[in-house]
Amino acid sequence: MANPKKRVPENAPGDFFVDSTCINCDTCRQIAPQVFCEAESTSFVKAQPSAADRRVALRALLSCPTGSIGDLGDDDVKAVMLDFPLAVEEPVYYCGYNSPKSYGGNSYFVRHPDGNWLIDSPKFIAPLVKRLEELGGVAHVFLTHRDDVADADRFADHFHARRIIHRKELTSQPNAEVVLDGDGPWELAPGFLAISTPGHTQGHCVLLFRDRFLFAGDHLDWDRDERHLAAMERYCWHSWPEQVESVSRLADYRFEWVLPGHSQTVHLPEAEMRDQIRRLTKKMRAS
Ligand code: SF4
Known part of the structure; x- marks a missing residue:
C-alpha cells in the first residue's frame, strides 16, 4: 500500500499520489495518461483525476506492480477490481x-x-x-x-x-x-x-x-x-x-x-x- 508520507514531490496536490517506491514501469501512464506522467526515474500525478477519470486512475492503482499509487478519497476500489x-x-x-x-x-x-x-x-x-x-x-x-x-x-x-x-x-x-x-x-x-x-x-x-x-x-x-x-x-x-x-x-x-x-x-x-x-x-x- 502506498505511503502518503513518501509521496514524491512532483505530485499535484489531492487524493491521488505516487510514492517513492515507484519503479517507473510505465503501467500507470499507459492506463491513465491524463493523470500520470513521468519525471526522472518515477511517475507522478500530474493532474488529479476528474470525476469521470477516477475509475481509470483506480485501474492504474490496481495494476501498479509495487503498490506505489495511493488514493486518500473514499472511492470504491472493490468495484473497480471487477473491471x-x-x-x-x-x-x-x-x-x-x-x-x-x-x-x-x-x-x-x-x-x-x-x-x-x-x-x-x-x-x-x-x-x-x-x-x-x-x-x-x-x-x-x-x-x-x-x-x-x-x-x-x-x-x-x-x-x-x-x-x-x-x-x-x-x-x-x-x-x-x-x-x-x-x-x-x-x-x-x-x-x-x-x-x-x-x-x-x-x-x-x-x-x-x-x-x-x-x-x-x-x-x-x-x-x-x-x-x-x-x-x-x-x-x-x-x-x-x-x-x-x-x-x-x-x-x-x-x-x-x-x-x-x-x-x-x-x-x-x-x-x-x-x-x-x-x-x-x-x-x-x-x-
Ligand atoms: S505503475 Fe506504479 S511502479 Fe509503475 S510507473 Fe506507475 S506508479 Fe510507478
Missing part, C-alpha cells in the same frame, strides 16, 4: 495486476471456445483469479520469454493449464507442459501461431492470433510520444543483430494490433502496421 480483465477488443483482454516479478509487464487473456489463453502472467491475485474462473478459466498459458513468467506456475496449477515456452527460455519454467524446439513457426491451435523472435532473449517468441493480434512480449513496444513502433537496444539481453532480423521477418505476417509486454497497446490498419515494421527495421539496421 479486470479489461476488454481490448473482443475476445482479447488486458489482465491488469501487473507483477513486480516481470518489472510490471503486461499480460493478456483471450476467450476462446476451445479453451481460454493467458499470454504472459499477471499477479496471481484472488479478484482476478475469480474473474478468470467466471470467464471459463485458463487452458493455455503462452510465455513469450523468461522475464515475463511471473506467477505462470500458479495459474497453471490452479486452472490445470498447459504452459507453452521455448526450450531456450525453459530455465524460467522448468516444468512447462509444452516446449517449443527449433525455429518454428508453430501452429499451437487453429488461429494461434507462435513465431520465433530471438533477440531480446535467445528463445523469445511472439504469439499471432487470428492474423490480427500480435502479442509481442519484449520484442516490440510503442513509442507513445513519437507514435511509432520501437525496440530497445539497451534492454536487449541476447543479440541486437538477431533482434533486428526477427523484427524484419514480422513484415511477412498480417496483424493490426500490437500488444506489448511493456508500453502501450496499439491498433493500426494492417498496411500501416507493415510500414511501421519496415521503418523500424530500417532504423534498427542503421543504429
Whole structure:
C-alpha cells in the first residue's frame, strides 16, 4: 500500500499520489495518461483525476506492480477490481495486476471456445483469479520469454493449464507442459501461431492470433510520444543483430494490433502496421 508520507514531490496536490517506491514501469501512464506522467526515474500525478477519470486512475492503482499509487478519497476500489480483465477488443483482454516479478509487464487473456489463453502472467491475485474462473478459466498459458513468467506456475496449477515456452527460455519454467524446439513457426491451435523472435532473449517468441493480434512480449513496444513502433537496444539481453532480423521477418505476417509486454497497446490498419515494421527495421539496421 502506498505511503502518503513518501509521496514524491512532483505530485499535484489531492487524493491521488505516487510514492517513492515507484519503479517507473510505465503501467500507470499507459492506463491513465491524463493523470500520470513521468519525471526522472518515477511517475507522478500530474493532474488529479476528474470525476469521470477516477475509475481509470483506480485501474492504474490496481495494476501498479509495487503498490506505489495511493488514493486518500473514499472511492470504491472493490468495484473497480471487477473491471479486470479489461476488454481490448473482443475476445482479447488486458489482465491488469501487473507483477513486480516481470518489472510490471503486461499480460493478456483471450476467450476462446476451445479453451481460454493467458499470454504472459499477471499477479496471481484472488479478484482476478475469480474473474478468470467466471470467464471459463485458463487452458493455455503462452510465455513469450523468461522475464515475463511471473506467477505462470500458479495459474497453471490452479486452472490445470498447459504452459507453452521455448526450450531456450525453459530455465524460467522448468516444468512447462509444452516446449517449443527449433525455429518454428508453430501452429499451437487453429488461429494461434507462435513465431520465433530471438533477440531480446535467445528463445523469445511472439504469439499471432487470428492474423490480427500480435502479442509481442519484449520484442516490440510503442513509442507513445513519437507514435511509432520501437525496440530497445539497451534492454536487449541476447543479440541486437538477431533482434533486428526477427523484427524484419514480422513484415511477412498480417496483424493490426500490437500488444506489448511493456508500453502501450496499439491498433493500426494492417498496411500501416507493415510500414511501421519496415521503418523500424530500417532504423534498427542503421543504429
Ligand atoms: S505503475 Fe506504479 S511502479 Fe509503475 S510507473 Fe506507475 S506508479 Fe510507478
